[in-house]
Amino acid sequence: MADAPETLDMEVLCMQMIVAAGSAKSDYMEALQAVKAGDYETAAAKMKSGDEQYAAGHEQHAKLVQQEAAGDPVTMSLLLTHVEDQMMSTETVKLMVTELIDLYRKLNG
Secondary structure, three states: OOOHHHHHHHHHHHHHHHHHHHHHHHHHHHHHHHHHOOOHHHHHHHHHHHHHHHHHHHHHHHHHHHHHHOOOOOOOOHHHHHHHHHHHHHHHHHHHHHHHHHHHHHHHO
8 A cells, every 4th residue: 555645646636637627617607607798807807717727727737747758657547537528628618618708799799
């Protein structure tokens, strides 16, 4: 059980990335709701907040990629796979919300 602290550290890191992705996704969806209500200022603030949350998770993810690239393999787990899924879905939500905000701007002049 010598690698238990390393496993625990990886679990904590994964949970931090999941929380960051989830928070970002929530902010992006709140931005969309704000735009639908005509509140572009709140929408911009929520998009910025979402970007900051996503960047925090992405920074941790990049460290894992760098670790792997340096020859120190990262052990895949269901939790890490969930991280990957959450990061990708959050990026997709951001792209779609950005497009919808642009569309609302065009429609509402």
